[in-house]
Every structure is written in structure tokens, then in C-alpha cells.
Amino acid sequence: MRTIAIDAMGGDHAPKAIVEGVNQAIAEFSDIEIKLYGDEAKIKEYLIAKERVTIVHTEEKINSDDEPVQAIRKKKQASMILGAQAVKDGEAEAVISAGNTGALLAAGLFVVGRIKGIDRPALMSSLPTIDGKNFEMLDLGANAENTAHHLHQYAILGSFYAEAVNGVKQPRVGLLNNGTEATKGDPLRKEVFELLSNESTINFIGNIEARELLNRVADVVVTDGFTGNAVLKTIEGTGLSIFKALKKAIQDGGLKAKAGAYLMKDSLYGMRDMMDYSSAGGAVLIGLQAPVVKCHGSSQADSVYYTIKQVRTMLENQVVDKIVNEFSKERGQNE
Template sequence: MKRIAVDAMGGDHAPQAIVEGVNQALAAFSDIEIQLYGDEAKIKPLLTSMDRVSIIHTEEKIESNDEPVKAIRRKKNASMVLATKAVKTGEADAVLSAGNTGALLAAGVFVVGRLKQIDRPGLLSTLPTMDGKGFDMMDLGANAENTAHHLHQYAILGSFYAQYVRGINRPRVALLNNGTEESKGTPVHKEAYDLLAQDDSIHFIGNVEARELLNGVADVVVTDGFTGNAVLKTIEGTAKSILSQLTSAIKNGGLLAKIGGLLLKPTLKSALGALDYKKAGGAVLLGLKAPVIKAHGSSDAAAVYHTIRQIRTMLEADIVQKSVERFSDEEESRD
């Protein structure tokens, strides 16, 4: 049985969206148990069944504007902190929260703990592509700066995730750069390129530019956290702006525009469905002793359900142990 600790109070629509997503997951998967951390009086009425679910009551929670490290140290009974502690003590196998991103990252590192073979855990998320297959990108903001060695580790972790969680055989790994030529980029990018090119355990295809990301040019893209977060926000913002502009043009364009909009509705729905982030699940903090997953703050029940499905797949694939074995082998070869 896979035991998942869930911060029921984190996110814009908590606890309703969180619990509704949990209800869907429990109905779909008979091999999971859910531990809900939060206000029992608000959580219990939303549950459709108490089978394979427990509530750990606490009225304390971490707010979105709380300073991350101070919050996890001072609010020891916060729902997020208790959920991560459950993973540390072995009461749960993974933790999920849609709450304060910085606080969850801090709790992941300081409470769950990082693998000793990993220098800096990184944040990975599966982003949409036009063909609907998506790609994994790391780091998306866990670290503002990274060394070439960090990027090399991210390539290995990302490749593991793409292979064992998303089922991609020999995933294509690329380095995000300001040009595709081998000589492009900063000294860090050039050093990272050399490290990736020399590693036969990954399928490195070279540098890629940001403009090609949504075209499915690679299965895994590695970059520093500052750049990755900027790219992520740009993709999200651009998609929302285009959708808003398109909707406005149809609504305000007169009768012909409305008729055209109705005729194109099935085609547009299919095209926009390929860019739906909800089905991809949450962002994973890779490099820790257990899976720590951050769902989007605005997640609805469907997004929560898909994130729990993602966690279930990660636990089935035992990706943490595979990472330990891979980096242990690397250390032994150096010795």
C-alpha cells in the first residue's frame, strides 16, 4: 500500500479542491492510503468515504506570504510541516502540498532531507508541448544559481524521471542555452555541455533554444533555477494572454466572429488540451530521500487527482532508490 501525506490546507482552493481530488484518487486506485493534515472540521464533511483515508487534525497552517524557513521552524504543527515529518519518520512514503512553494522546498530539504549523493535538489515539472507529449524541465526555481556539476546531476535525475515515471525509453536530454552550437553560453554552460556529452548513461542531444521547447525538441531540458523559473512563468503567461486575447476577439468581433468561434470550438479545444498542465501533475523536488511534490497553488480537484496519480507512479517506479544506486555507483567509480 502506498501511503501519501497530503497538506489539506495548502493552496488557493483548500481544503475543498484538495479533498475532492483525494476522493477521486481513492476511488480510482485501490493501492493507496491518504493521510490528510489539517482542520478536521473542514475536511471530514468533504470526504465521500473514510476507507483508506485518515485525518491528522491541526489548525495551524503556513500562509502564502510566510517567510519559508522561519515558517517551518516556528510553525511546527502546521499541516505542511506535519505532513513532511510523517515522511521523515516513515509513516508516509511521499508528501503533497499546493501551499507555499518556498516553505515546501525548505521542508523538503531540512525535514525530509536530501540524498547525500546530491549536491542540490532541484525542482522538476512536466511542461506541455504542441504534440501533447510534454517535456521535463529542471531546475524550475529551487536554486537561483547552479554549477555545471549540478546541471549534470539534474540531467541524470530528469532522465530517470522521464524513463521510469513517464515511460520514455532513452529520453532525449538537452541543455537550455542561447544557441544550439557547442561553443555557446557562459563558462558554466560550456562546462556542463562537456560533462553531459561525456556521460554515456544519458542520451544527450546538445543545446536547445527556448523558442523550440514547446515543439517537443527534447524529453528532458536542464537549466539553472533562475532561468528555469523565468521560462516557466513566460510559458504560463503567454498561454494565458493568447487565450484571453482569442476569447476577447471572438466575443467582441460581431456575429461572424461568434459563428466562426462556434465552428472552431472543437478544434480549439483539442489544441488547448495539448497545453493543459493539470494532467501532468505537480512539480517534483528531486534529490530528496522521499518524493516531495508541489501542486500548483490554484489546483482544482482534477489537478490534485492527477498529482496523486503521478506520486503513485513515482512510488511504483521506486525512483528515489534508483537515484541512490546510480549516484552510489558514480562515487565508487571515482574512488
């Protein structure tokens, strides 16, 4: 039985969306237990599951505008912090939250703790592609600045995850750059290229360009946190803008446009679903001693369910244990 701690009070639609997602997961998976942290009375309004769910009551929570480090120091009884502490104390094997991203990153780093040998954990997420599959991208903003050594580690971490969780054999690892040639990029990208070219444990395919990301040119895309966050928000914003523009064109196009849209309804819904990232689960703070996973702040019940499913797979496939073994082996070679 796997035990997962969940911050029931984090996110725009908490606790309703969080608890409804838990209801779905408990009904689907008989091998998990959930510890919900938050206001017991509010949680019970939506909780249907009667077995394998425990509520740990607290009225304190971290708000979206709280300064992350100060919040985890001052709000010791916040639902997010109690969930992270449960992992630290061995009462749970993973923690999920849709709350303040910075606070969750800080809680993961200072409460759960990083794996020895990993300099800086990265934020990694599955992003949708045109063929309906996904690719992993990291770092998406856990660090504003990175060294070449950090990105080298991220390539190994992402490759482990893609194989263990997504079932991709020999995942293709690409370095995000401003051109595909080996000589392209700033000094950081050139140094990373050399490190990854000499890394025997991964399937490095070289530099890739941002315009090819949604064509699934790679299974794992590595970049620094500043660039990764900017690219992520550009993809999200472009997708929303395209659908908004398409809807406006149909509304303003008269009867002919509306009739055409009606005839293409199934195809348009299929396109929307293909680009929907909610079924891919949450963003993983990878490089920590246990899975710490961030749901999108606007997550609805389905997204929470898929995130629980994702964490269950991580625990089943012992992703963290494999990473610990790999980096322990690396340290042994360096000593």
C-alpha cells in the same frame, strides 16, 4: 499499499479542492492510503471516501506570505510540516502540498533530507507540448544559482524520472542555451555542455533553444533555477495571453467571428486541453530521499488527483531507490 501524506490546507482552494482530489484518487486506486493533515472539521465537509483515508488534525498552517525557513522552524505543527515529518518518520512514503513553495522546498530539504551524493535538489515539472505530450524541465526555481556540477546531476535525475515515470526509453536530454552550436553560451553553459557530452548514462542531444521547447525537441530540458523559473512563467503567461486575446477577438469580431468560433468550438477546446498542464501532475523536488511534490497553488480537484496518480507511479517504479543506487555507485567510483 502505498501511503501518501497530503497537506489539506495548502493552496488557494484548500481544503475543498484537495479533499475532492483525494476522493477521486481513492475511488480510482485501490492500492493507496492517504493521510490528510489539517483542520478535521473542514476536511470532513468534503471527504466522501470512508476507507484508506486518515485525518491528522491540526489548526496550524503555513501561509503563502510566510518566510519559508522561519515558517518551518516556528510552525512545527503546521499541516505541511507534519506531512513532511510523516515521511521522515516512515509513516508515509511521499508528501504533496499546494501551499507555500519555498516552505515546501525547505521542508523537503531540512525535514525529508536530500539523497547523499546530490548537492542541491531541483524543482522539476512536466510541461505540455504541441503534440499533446510532455517534457520534463529542471531546475524551475529551487535554486537561484547553480554550478555546472549541479546541472550535470540534474540531467541524470531528469533522465531517470522520464524513463521510470513517463516510460520514455533513452530520453533525449537537452541543455537550454542561446543557440544550438556547441560553442554557444556563457562559461557555465560551456562547462555543462562538456560534462554532459561525456556522460555515458544519458542520451545528451546538445544545446536547445527556448523557442523549440513546446515542439518537444527534448524529453528532458536542463537549466539553472533562475532561467528555468523565468522560462516557466513566460510559457504560462504567453499561453494565458493568447487565449485571452483570442477570446477578445471573438467577442469584438461581430456575428461572423462568433459563428466561426462556434463552428471551431471543439478544436478550440482541444487546443486548450492540449496546453493544460494540470493533467501532468505537480512539480517534483527531485533529489530528496522521498517524493516531495508541489501542486500549483490554484490547483482544482482534477490537478490534485493527477498529482496523486503521478506520485503513485513514482512509488511503484521506485524512482528514488534507482536514483540512490546510481549516485551511490557514482560515489563509490569517486572514492
